[in-house]
Amino acid sequence: MQTIDLGLQGKARIWQDEPFVFPGNYRPIYYPIVEERIETTLNDTKTGILSQTEVMIEILAPLGARFLYGCLGAMFMPNNSGKLVLTVCISTESEPQLDNSLASSLDVVRNGIIEEYASSIFEGAKLKLQENGISNIFGSGEVYFRWGAFGEIGSSIAFFHDLAYAVIQLMVNDKGQSDNIKSPVKNFLEQSLSTANNN
Known part of the structure; x- marks a missing residue:
């Protein structure tokens, strides 16, 4: 896990190809699935250059008297189906509370991805995948949130x-180079904060 200081007390934690475990916990961020939402984003595609990879990002971003918080992780599994498929695994809204999140002192943070966020996760992921050359890097396979x-x-x-946009972006970055990780997270956060300030 890598921790990134985003300035103004904002922080991000990033996991890449390692157990998705918050500091002080022994169990991965995992929850019972009550529903799976599936969308095919690309048909008739060939094998890409991306091997199996897992990424999770957690961000706390102060915003004046408010703050933004979220944590999202996904696995990409290449296959020979000829399709690029997105799957979002839905939890209940009453999963166990997490005590070691970046926002634990400010918020009640619960494990899971609730139904309310599923459509926006699809939209964020597809937005990144539509950028020039990104879907070809993935090729045939499944992105499993x-x-x-x-x-x-x-x-x-x-x-x-x-967050979904950032997860896809981190999957295609070179791993192990902090500059390559920090730059997209900061770019994503600047855009997200700008949107939040305008609302």
């Missing part, structure tokens, strides 16, 4: 849209 946490106060539909 299976990990997440949300705050009762700090999370929103718009923020989970942006």
Whole structure:
């Protein structure tokens, strides 16, 4: 896990190809699935250059008297189906509370991805995949959004849209180079904060 200081007391934590475990916890961020939403984003595609990879990002961003919070993780599994498929695994809204999140002192943070955020996760992921060359890097396979946490106060539909975009972006970045990780997170956060300030 890598922790990034985003300035103004904002923080991000990023996991890449490692257990998705918050500090001080022993169990991965995992929850019972009550529903799976599936969308095919690309047909008749060939094998891409991306091997199996897992990414999770957690962000706390102060915004004056408010703050933004969210955590979202996904796995990409290449296959020979000829399709690029997105799957979002839905939890209930009453999953266990997490005590070691970045927002634990500010919010009630619960494990899971609730139904309210599913459509925005699809939209954020597809927005990134539509950028020039990105879907070809993935190629045939499935992006499986299976990990997440949300705050009762700090999370929103718009923020989970942006988190999904950032997860896809981090999947195609070179791993292990902090500059390559920090730059897209900061760019995503600047855009997300700008949107939030205009609302």
